[in-house]
Amino acid sequence: MKKVDKGGRPKTVLTEKQITELKTLSAVLNKEQLADYFGVSHVTLIAIEKRQPEVSLAYKKGKAKAIANIAGNLIAKANSGNIPAQMFYLKTQAGWKETTRIETTESEKASNRHFIDE
DSSP states (O other), X not given: OOOOOOOOOOOOOOOHHHHXXXXXXXXXXXXXXXXXXXXXXXXXXXXXXXXXXXXXXHHHHHHHHHHHHHHHHHHHHHHTTOHHHHHHHHHHHSOOOOOOOOOOOHHHHHHHHHHHHO
């Protein structure tokens, strides 16, 4: 059976150089922005990832490397005594919360009773 050419655009394939570039850029751009950078739609970039698994892997590795780098810097800052870095780390990684506690004295409670009794 002979294949019939239905026309349409040829499928976009990223070169090794473009894949390396994508890996580097994935540290600072999301997939929508990467698609714009390469001049394709977001849907096309997803299709490229499906056809070329090395593209998806490059994106994931580039993103993970950037996150690891920033996290390492954050931990270094926290370990050196940087209080905001310590607080941020504890809030995001250890479930730590800052809460405001309001204490009421008995005299304040008594003076507010008339609101309850009405």
